[in-house]
Amino acid sequence: MAEATPVQIFHMEEKRRQYRSGGFFLKVGLLALFVLVPFLFPSFKTVDLAMQIIIFATLVASFDILLGYTGILSFGHGMFFGIGAYCVAFLVGKYGTPSYANLALGFVIAALVASVLALVISFLSLRVKAIFFAMITLALAELAIVLATKLSGFTGGEDGISLNMPGVLAVSFNAGNFLGLEITGRILTYYFILLACLGLFLAMLRFTHSPLGRVLQAIRDNVERAEALGYKTFVFQAISITFGCVVAALVGGLYGMWVGYVNPESCLGVLSIMLAILLMCIIGGMGTLYGGIVGAAFFMITETFLPDLQHLAKDFFPSAVLLHNVLERWHLVLGVLFILVVIFFPKGIIGSVREFIDRRK
Amino acid sequence: MEETILKRWSRELTIAGAIVLFLLPLIGIPGKTYMTLTIAGLAMGMLLFLVASGVSIIFGLMDVLNFAHGALFAWGAYVGFTVFGYLMKWVEADSVLQNFAAFSLAIVAAMVVVSLVGIVLEKVIVRRVYGSHLFQILITFGATIVLVELIRVFWGPNDEVMTVPLTFSKSWDIMDIIINRYRVICIAVGLVVYGVIQLILKKTKLGTIVRAGVEDRDMVQAMGHNIFLLFTGVFAAGAALAALGGLTMSLFSLQVYPDMGGTYLLFAFIVVIIGGLGSVTGSLVGALIVGLTYNYVAYLVPWAAAGANIMIMIIILLIRPTGLFPVGK
Numbered sequence: 109m110a111e112a113t114p115v116q117i118f119h120m121e122e123k124r125r126q127y128r129s130g131g132f133f134l135k136v137g138l139l140a141l142f143v144l145v146p147f148l149f150p151s152f153k154t155v156d157l158a159m160q161i162i163i164f165a166t167l168v169a170s171f172d173i174l175l176g177y178t179g180i181l182s183f184g185h186g187m188f189f190g191i192g193a194y195c196v197a198f199l200v201g202k203y204g205t206p207s208y209a210n211l212a213l214g215f216v217i218a219a220l221v222a223s224v225l226a227l228v229i230s231f232l233s234l235r236v237k238a239i240f241f242a243m244i245t246l247a248l249a250e251l252a253i254v255l256a257t258k259l260s261g262f263t264g265g266e267d268g269i270s271l272n273m274p275g276v277l278a279v280s281f282n283a284g285n286f287l288g289l290e291i292t293g294r295i296l297t298y299y300f301i302l303l304a305c306l307g308l309f310l311a312m313l314r315f316t317h318s319p320l321g322r323v324l325q326a327i328r329d330n331v332e333r334a335e336a337l338g339y340k341t342f343v344f345q346a347i348s349i350t351f352g353c354v355v356a357a358l359v360g361g362l363y364g365m366w367v368g369y370v371n372p373e374s375c376l377g378v379l380s381i382m383l384a385i386l387l388m389c390i391i392g393g394m395g396t397l398y399g400g401i402v403g404a405a406f407f408m409i410t411e412t413f414l415p416d417l418q419h420l421a422k423d424f425f426p427s428a429v430l431l432h433n434v435l436e437r438w439h440l441v442l443g444v445l446f447i448l449v450v451i452f453f454p455k456g457i458i459g460s461v462r463e464f465i466d467r468r469k
Numbered sequence: 470m471e472e473t474i475l476k477r478w479s480r481e482l483t484i485a486g487a488i489v490l491f492l493l494p495l496i497g498i499p500g501k502t503y504m505t506l507t508i509a510g511l512a513m514g515m516l517l518f519l520v521a522s523g524v525s526i527i528f529g530l531m532d533v534l535n536f537a538h539g540a541l542f543a544w545g546a547y548v549g550f551t552v553f554g555y556l557m558k559w560v561e562a563d564s565v566l567q568n569f570a571a572f573s574l575a576i577v578a579a580m581v582v583v584s585l586v587g588i589v590l591e592k593v594i595v596r597r598v599y600g601s602h603l604f605q606i607l608i609t610f611g612a613t614i615v616l617v618e619l620i621r622v623f624w625g626p627n628d629e630v631m632t633v634p635l636t637f638s639k640s641w642d643i644m645d646i647i648i649n650r651y652r653v654i655c656i657a658v659g660l661v662v663y664g665v666i667q668l669i670l671k672k673t674k675l676g677t678i679v680r681a682g683v684e685d686r687d688m689v690q691a692m693g694h695n696i697f698l699l700f701t702g703v704f705a706a707g708a709a710l711a712a713l714g715g716l717t718m719s720l721f722s723l724q725v726y727p728d729m730g731g732t733y734l735l736f737a738f739i740v741v742i743i744g745g746l747g748s749v750t751g752s753l754v755g756a757l758i759v760g761l762t763y764n765y766v767a768y769l770v771p772w773a774a775a776g777a778n779i780m781i782m783i784i785i786l787l788i789r790p791t792g793l794f795p796v797g798k
Contacts, residue, residue, distance in 0.1 A: 181606050232783060235790045239534050239602045243738040244786075247779050250735050254775040383614070390607065437622060443614030450608045451597055 138401070142302060146295050157412050159298055161404045163363050166305040168388045168400030169312050170355035176395030177316055178348040179328035184229070184245030186381035187252045188353045190372075191225070192218040192360025194256070197269040197370040206274040215361050222357035223350050230346040241349075249382065256372040268371025271364055273297065301362045308355055312397060315351060324348050387442060390449055393456025402457050414438055504646045506764045512652035514760025515659025516721055519714030520733055521740035521752040522666065523707035529747030530683050530703050533595060534602060536609040538711050538737065539730025540616035541583050541590075545712025546719035546729060547624050548582045549575040550631060560634050568634035579716045580709040586616070587708025591701050613730070620727040628726040631719045655717055659753075662713070666749050679703065683747070739782045745792025754793055 112120070145158040171185045192215075199214030200206045229248065233240040256263045263269070273293060282292050289295065315321055327334040327341045334341055364370050373380065384407060392403025418436070453460045520542055527535050552575040553560050559571040594612055598604040637651040670676040682689045682699060690696045718733060719725045736759060744755025759778050767774040785792065 175603075179603060181603055232786050235786075239606065240742065240786075242534070242606050243742060244782075247735055247739055247782065250732075251776055251779050258772050386607075386610065437618060440615060440618040440622070443611055443618060446611040446614065447594060447608060450604060450611060451594070454604070 135398075139306070143299075146298060147289055150289055153412070155294075155298060157408060159301060159366055161401070161408045162302055162305050163359060163366065164384070164388060164404035164408060165401040166308050167356060167359045167363075168385055168392065168404055169309060169397045170352045170359065171385050171389050172394055172397055172400055173312060173316065173352035173355070174349055175389060176397075176399075177321060177324050177328065178345055178352075180345065180349060181239075181242045182245045182349070182353075183242055183382055184249045184252075185353070185356050185385055187245070187249040187376055188222050188226070188356040189360035189363065189381060190252065190256070190370075190376035191221055192357030192362075193364035193370045194263065194269070194360075195221060195357070196361035196364045197271050200273065201269045201271040201370075202264065206272040208274050211274060211365075215358060218357040218361050219354045222353045226350040226353035227346060230342075230349045234342055234345055249376070253372050253376045256376055264371070266371065266373075268369055268374075271368050271370065273365065273368075297365060301366055304362055305359070308358060309397070312355060316397060320344070320347070387446055389456075390446060391456055393458035393460070394454075396456070396458040396462075399456050399458040406457075410438075501646050502768070505648070506768055507761065508648055508652050508656075510761035510764035511757065512655035512659075512721065512760070513763060514757035515656050516714060516718045516756075517733070517736050517740050517760055518659050518753050518756035519662060519710055519717065521737040521744070521756050522662070522749055523710035523714070524734075524737050525741045525744070525747055525749060525752045526666075526710075527704060527707040528741070530679055531599075531700050532602075533599070533605050533704075534609070535595075535704075535707065536606055536734070537590060537612040537616060538609075538707070539732075539734030540613040540620075541587060541708045541711040541730070542715035542718070542733055543620060543725070543727060543730035544586060544616060545579040545583045545715030546631075546725045547620055547715075548579040548712065549716035549719065550624070550629060550725050552578045553632060557632070560632055563635050565636045568636045572634055572637070576713060576716060579712040583712035583715075584705040584709040587705045587711075588701055590708070591704040595704065596697070596700075617727050617730065624727075626727060628724055631723050631725055633720050633723065637720075651720065655721060658713075658717060662710070663749070663753055670749070736778070739778050741792070742782050743785050743792060745794040748792070748794040751792055751794030 142158060142162060146155050149155070167185075167189060171182070174180050174182050174185070195218035196211065196214035198204070199210045199217070204210040204214075229241070229244060233244045257265055260266070282290065284291060316324075323334070323339055323344050326337075327339065327344055331341055367374070388400060388403030388407050390403070391406060392399030392401070449456060455463065520538070523541075524535060524538050527533055527538075553571065556571040556574065559567040562568065590612055594608055595605065598608050633651060637654060639650055641648045641650060641653075668676075670680060678689060678694055679699065682694075682696060686696060689699075714733070715730075719729070740752055740755040740759050742755075743758060744751025744753070758781065762777050762781060763774055766777040789795070
């Protein structure tokens with residue numbers, strides 16, 4: 109037998125360690141927590157919060173494929189997310205009856221539209237400089253909002269579109285009581301989306317750990333060297349961008365299913381969605397995929413409980429003016445935090461923690 | 470073969486294309502409206518040039534893509550708004566002299582304040598991320614969040630109405646063509662700024678050093694010039710241009726609001742992509758193209774106005790990926 113290459117040895121080591129490390133149990137525990145959320149905290153608010161965290165964690169992971177693994181900054185990720193949401197909404201809301209086939213078709217169309225658009229954008233922008241990608245996607249994202257608002261006959265304009273789910277996913281569906289929980293269409297939708305997001309996440313993990321993913325990291329770290337080694341960097345970057353954007357579109361469709369309503373502001377907004385994705389990705393840690401979960405959890409939890417926190421602060425510390433002002437100007441705090449993280453912890457929470465653990469070993 | 474012909478005649482082809490583009494709307498627009506639209510388009514183009522040239526110069530010398538330019542633009546507009554608030558008597562007076570005094574004071578105040586903000590931004594944040602485009606975009610984007618939020622803190626979150634100085638808002642009537650005075654002022658300001666930038670870059674020692682810095686940063690440093698001081702200066706100048714653009718643009722659109730930077734930053738990006746990132750003349754040409762098309766298309770097919778410029782940008786990217794006036798690096 110031929111001697112194992114260093115890469116193979118590394119892989120074998122990795123596999124051997126996989127089931128013994130604390131990280132593995134942490135991941136399984138996290139998944140179990142998300143599975144049990146409807147049973148443990150059946151209130152609408154917590155289930156909704158858990159679902160938002162799951163959806164945005166997957167979305168941020170797909171953004172991370174572009175930013176962290178390919179080194180390309182896109183301001184159009186929210187646009188792809190919105191395209192997915194709109195495609196599904198067209199099929200089961202505006203132009204079709206709610207049926208499983210239409211739902212599936214919606215996701216297929218979302219993936220197709222996203223892949224074509226992503227390829228076109230990569231072709232236009234990557235020929236010159238990678239930074240053109242940021243500028244062009246920003247322009248197209250703004251255009252998408254304008255189109256979604258102006259072509260109101262087609263997209264429903266500012267009012268948006270309501271979605272109706274088919275069969276067991278419908279809001280009115282009820283399968284009775286199971287372990288003290290009403291199994292409604294909403295709960296089933298929760299599990300469907302959880303499963304879909306898990307699948308997408310595993311697919312992304314596979315993608316980044318494949319030989320292709322390693323080439324992408326090589327390109328990110330040193331374009332000239334990767335080119336000199338004979339890789340067509342443009343092709344690899346285009347593949348990665350397309351993959352990330354397709355995942356974003358699919359996640360957008362799932363988001364539409366959960367919220368049951370799609371409009372330009374909530375799905376396409378550069379300032380609302382894109383800013384959230386960027387913050388989550390940077391704070392969680394880019395180039396890790398798991399950073400998305402931490403970032404999304406941090407962002408969503410603070411966003412949900414911020415009004416409560418403000419009330420608490422006013423009730424318990426009526427004299428602490430500084431605290432009130434900080435809570436009132438939450439975006440300012442987030443912005444400063446963002447800059448500090450970029451300067452001092454460019455690897456984000458996950459990356460810094462990993463570095464800390466590695467150093468202690 | 471075909472490609473070489475395209476390359477050899479590219480400049481002539483672009484000029485011809487520009488002329489065709491410029492005259493094409495005559496088919497669908499009556500002559501007088503065409504003149505009014507053209508002047509409006511030129512004015513808007515000049516204002517966009519003020520914004521875009523800042524982005525372009527900062528990128529050309531420092532290799533920094535400044536996403537915070539839009540926020541600086543909004544700061545300029547708000548500082549001008551405050552100055553106008555103090556000088557309301559002069560603004561509302563029916564005297565060209567007093568109007569001009571208020572206008573110039575607002576411009577000076579906006580440019581000084583915002584270039585100070587720019588200096589702080591460069592020294593504290595941008596300096597740490599030289600060399601990495603990705604981190605530059607991220608960090609200046611973070612700066613945008615902070616700066617826009619600070620506008621909300623200082624000036625409040627609402628839209629405010631910008632008062633145009635009384636004599637500026639009147640119109641001239643030349644052979645039945647109605648010409649708004651402020652638009653003419655915009656065109657004049659744009660031309661003056663273009664002239665001043667070219668004069669500084671081409672005729673002064675400072676300009677020579679800056680241009681040399683664009684060519685070869687290390688060599689300029691080796692010659693004993695403090696390149697970091699130069700960078701701070703260029704960043705401050707870019708910020709001042711953003712402020713000037715913001716103030717004049719807010720008088721053009723008659724309002725100020727905290728998120729206004731985002732919209733015009735987008736226009737600026739389209740302009741620099743069309744004109745060529747790093748070139749001042751490119752910014753001027755790109756800005757005029759964008760301003761004119763926007764006005765023509767908004768008159769002919771109102772809903773397509775936002776898309777037309779992006780279409781032009783895409784076409785230019787297909788034919789000349791580095792823009793109309795590429796800067797060799």
